[in-house]
Amino acid sequence: MTQNSRAKESRLERGTRALSEIDGKAGENVVNALADVAPDFARYLIEFPFGDIYSRPGLDLRAREVATIAALTAMGNAAPQLKVHIEAGLNVGLSQEEITEIIMQMSVYAGFPASLNGLFVAKEVFAHRAD
């Protein structure tokens, strides 16, 4: 896609493309699950996080997933989203070792339970990928 044609994309188009590149099938599943309860929220989810934020040029996708995995591990109350973003991290080029390092590091900032629970989510994702 040329630079020019991208500029003409709507936020929804740009976000759909970014969501697909980053979250793959998992992003699509979330959008579908919202269809009967809050379809507009599915659209906002594509437009703002993916069409606006992840599409910005100032930080590469690899660093963006480092940030997201760190934050979701530290917050400790969003296991389904952490799972999606561990997948996303692998999709954009982080290794399993790097993801494990990020989650371990969060013990310093959010305590050992946050890291332990994050590591067990990672373990599940890694095992599923190995199938």
Add this chain to the structure above:
Amino acid sequence: MTQNSRAKESRLERGTRALSEIDGKAGENVVNALADVAPDFARYLIEFPFGDIYSRPGLDLRAREVATIAALTAMGNAAPQLKVHIEAGLNVGLSQEEITEIIMQMSVYAGFPASLNGLFVAKEVFAHRAD
């Protein structure tokens, strides 16, 4: 320092070196401030986060600071530490633009107030650096 001599460093020595490289003067200030209330905690702070975690080879310091800035912004209850790690991010090679992107991205995971308060901490650090 050779690979060999590093292996012989104690956790305290390795942590002191890492703390100095990452946090610079700010890390030293925290250690000094703990001296009369909890000197052992100053030692733990050097040994575990810096001697153990930040010294691990599996993730570069740049990515480690992306993770820490993201988590502290998202948690929203540790402004003094966020300030130290925005400085640290600049010390290990993140640009002001990259740090701003990380903090903005946290609006997706922790809400706009978390990003706003993080951006105002960054603004203060950047202004101070410009002096």
Add this chain to the structure above:
Amino acid sequence: MTQNSRAKESRLERGTRALSEIDGKAGENVVNALADVAPDFARYLIEFPFGDIYSRPGLDLRAREVATIAALTAMGNAAPQLKVHIEAGLNVGLSQEEITEIIMQMSVYAGFPASLNGLFVAKEVFAHRAD
């Protein structure tokens, strides 16, 4: 019940009445589940939140449930209580659309994962009501 007889109610009586009006069967279930582990806490739960707070005249029950659904969605660590209060919101006159709006709005203050997880709780409650 006359104004006068209400004034003579104990906190426990007033709370029991409010709990039944607001939470219906779900409130009763919580009280029963506490019976063998912390019966006094069941009493406090009736007396303080329902006998004291929800019975106050300065804010109608509809607005009180808006507040509670918003807070529990934003906190993101109390799914069972969010479920009870989505039911409660419907009991005191909020529409499914209004509840969905409240939960979506929390993306601004607590991030998209908080809203997503809240919407999936709402979806479950709404589906159950439709049976």
Add this chain to the structure above:
Amino acid sequence: MTQNSRAKESRLERGTRALSEIDGKAGENVVNALADVAPDFARYLIEFPFGDIYSRPGLDLRAREVATIAALTAMGNAAPQLKVHIEAGLNVGLSQEEITEIIMQMSVYAGFPASLNGLFVAKEVFAHRAD
């Protein structure tokens, strides 16, 4: 403004109008404070929360501010934003008594410290209004 002309507003125009109606001068101050550190974030703040969410028809502004005051009180880590939204609540028709009730109610869901700290923010806003 006619229904028709509103439909043609951009998200930025609609958000600017909503921000002005709800937050008044305080919203403008936040936007200005972002100008030199993250001007794009000021635009997102206008577009998504105000242009998208607060402009939706399914919940009136009064209920939206009940939700926001409740959430910010409960989260307890966003005092500057709580202050802005207590002002906003007054702007859209909540009484001081109603705001006090919302904040008091949060003691049930987020504990007494969250309510106490919220009440002291409200006290400050109310005193300033009385000047």
Add this chain to the structure above:
Amino acid sequence: MTQNSRAKESRLERGTRALSEIDGKAGENVVNALADVAPDFARYLIEFPFGDIYSRPGLDLRAREVATIAALTAMGNAAPQLKVHIEAGLNVGLSQEEITEIIMQMSVYAGFPASLNGLFVAKEVFAHRAD
């Protein structure tokens, strides 16, 4: 006071006595600060936490303050209340060393920033006591 006369105390009387014993002057200050914004909340604060909870026989006041100092340190968003309860801990017999240990231990469960910020609150209280 005899067992019998205590049984006849109202929750408010019992809570006032407990608040005075535990929090001393600091508790009184909080109650006074609420007088013009939410006087009923001052009453609830005395009645439920102090009249109901702290007055229960199943856990001594020393252990109750260990629990409260730990929780407020870990939550990290209630510095004024942590300060009051570090004072309270000293009032009911905890040593400065024990309080420091509790706060340091929270690094394991809530991260190093929570402990650091808690230790600096303790340092301030201890210094003030030494005057």
Add this chain to the structure above:
Amino acid sequence: MTQNSRAKESRLERGTRALSEIDGKAGENVVNALADVAPDFARYLIEFPFGDIYSRPGLDLRAREVATIAALTAMGNAAPQLKVHIEAGLNVGLSQEEITEIIMQMSVYAGFPASLNGLFVAKEVFAHRAD
């Protein structure tokens, strides 16, 4: 074990002994579950929390478990770890009544949902012990 031989223990040995005394079989299970995803983190978990913190002389294990149960209940996002530490509390001499009191008290600092969810974890642990 003599005072002298203890002094010569490594952090790992001291931590292993403390972990076994405090968490029993549950601690061992966590360490084993980490073996294939983050074995170094299992070592850190033994060394820092148990080898460094819980082994310190300034606070007895009973008080340490009061602190941990309180914090994990209040944080409300670490149910597996709360379960382990309710077991640990019983292991180091807390009664079921004392543990119930600690968890109930957290309603004051973190709200009723935190206490309710904590009490249901305790109920499960107590029931399992009674088998």
